[in-house]
Amino acid sequence: TEVYSDKSIDKIGGSQSLIPDIKIEKSGNLNVLDNASFEIFYKDFASVLPIQERVTKETLNKMIRKELLESGVDTKFEFSVYNNNLATNVKSGDFKYNKEATYSIPVFTDNEGNSKYQLLVTFPQKKKFLLSELVSITILSIVFTLIIIIAYSSALNQLIRQRQISEIKNDFINNMTHEFKTPIATINLALDAIKNPKIIDDKDKVLRYLQMIKDENKRMHAQVENVLRISKLEKKELDISKESNNIHEIIEDAIDHVNLIIEDRQGTIKCDFKAVRTTVLINDVHFTNVIVNILENAVKYSPNTPEIEILTENIKDMVIIKVKDKGLGMSKVAQKRVFEKFYREHTGDIHNVKGHGLGLAYVKRIVDDHNGHVYVESEKGKGSTFIIKLPLIN
Structure with missing residues (x-):
């Protein structure tokens, strides 16, 4: 071309x-x-x-x-x-x-x-085909997103739990140290007093100091027993044999245990036993401890003169026990966690109310073991009501 x-x-x-x-x-x-x-x-x-x-x-x-x-x-x-x-x-x-x-x-x-x-x-x-093509990728994306969310939530929850456990542990150690420090100091002072030549010849004073040593030793022993009792409960090593008992007699026995504490605070306990059927299958020792723990709490958390009321009633095949006080009360959060081991609601000063958060954990475990239920109703500043429901023996 x-x-x-x-x-x-x-x-x-x-x-x-x-x-x-x-x-x-x-x-x-x-x-x-x-x-x-x-x-x-x-x-x-x-x-x-x-x-x-x-x-x-x-x-x-x-x-x-x-x-x-x-x-x-x-x-x-x-x-x-x-x-x-x-x-x-x-x-x-x-x-x-x-x-x-x-x-x-x-x-x-x-x-x-x-x-x-x-x-x-x-x-x-067309739309169905496009969606079917995307469905596998979408499902995988959702699965991976859920895994990430679950893993993140789990890690965050574990972190919060660890922080709470750390706080509870420190609280427990501080309280336990405080609880043992006072009786040990008292025992040492009593022993030093007995060694004093002016006192050793005074039989009455020696006996008073010896009684003081015995009381403080008993107090420390009770704290250790409380910890060991919870530990045995968790390991299911605590022997709980149950027999037929009258719940009113158990309550009266528990009142006798705390009468001295209440009298010392010039408080009162009123009983209103309306339950007609009162025979339950329980361990009298452990259930007495349950009522004693609740009553001691009512006294400890009453800043003024303790005013406690114990009521019983029958609902269907259950006996209901209510222990009311007019103490500090507790928040909604505390009501949900009050039966957890070592949990104690902070009230400003960590030692303003003695205890380790073990008493109510013990109460919960014992009541559960008796096929019962325990819960609390409370309002901050207006007191608390602990309610125990137990099945009756037909």
């Missing part, structure tokens, strides 16, 4: 030889030219045929399905060939035009690249 400019052509009549401005040379087999000319001829011939004679809907269906499967699209489709925006007979049976789910492309272009035919393919289940 040679390309000449106008200036070159003007020189044809002159003496100068004709030289092309651009010269393009290509070599190849003549078959290529034959094929090209056949393609041009075929397109011209085919363009005059009706569309249904050029392609059948079965052939077109197979071709579209094959292409879609190769592209990973395995869903129902419908198709139609349009001629200048008018539908032809080459279409699937359920084809309906849907703007959002229909795609079109020109087909059967002529030798100049123009086409009067459009192939329209629609996907009736």
Whole structure:
């Protein structure tokens, strides 16, 4: 192929030889030219045929399905060939035009690249297919997100629990140290006093100091027993044999144990026994300790003169025991956690009320072991009511 400019052509009549401005040379087999000319001829011939004679809907269906499967699209489709925006007979049976789910492309272009035919393919289940493709990724994302949330929540919960345990442990150690420090100091002072030559000959004073030593030793022993009792309960080593007992007699026995403490505080205990059926299957020693612990708490948490009321009543096959006081009361949070081991509600000074948070934990374990229920109703500044429900012996 040679390309000449106008200036070159003007020189044809002159003496100068004709030289092309651009010269393009290509070599190849003549078959290529034959094929090209056949393609041009075929397109011209085919363009005059009706569309249904050029392609059948079965052939077109197979071709579209094959292409879609190769592209990973395995869903129902419908198709139609349009001629200048008018539908032809080459279409699937359920084809309906849907703007959002229909795609079109020109087909059967002529030798100049123009086409009067459009192939329209629609996907009736497009949204379902897209969702099914995304569902596995979505499920995995949700699972991983849940795992992360659970792991984070668990770690945060463990961190909070560890912090609470640390605070409880420090509280317990401080209280236990304080509880032992006072009796030890008292015992040492009593011993030093007895050694004094002026006192050792005074029998009454010696006996008083010896009684003081005995009382303080008994006090420390009781604290140790309290800790060991809880430990044995948790290991299920505490032997709890149960017998038929009158609950009113158990309550009266418990009152006798705390009478001295109440008299020392100039307090009062009122009993209102309305329960008619009072026979329960309990361990008298442990259940006496339960009532004693609740009464001691009522005294300890009454900043003024303790005013305690004990009531009993029958509801169905249960006997209800209520121990009311007019003490400090407790918050809603404390009411939920008051029966936890070592838990004590902070009231400003850590030692303003002696104890280790073991008494009510012991109460809970013993009552549960007797198939009963124990809970507390309280209002800050207005006192508390401990309620015990026990099954009666029919």
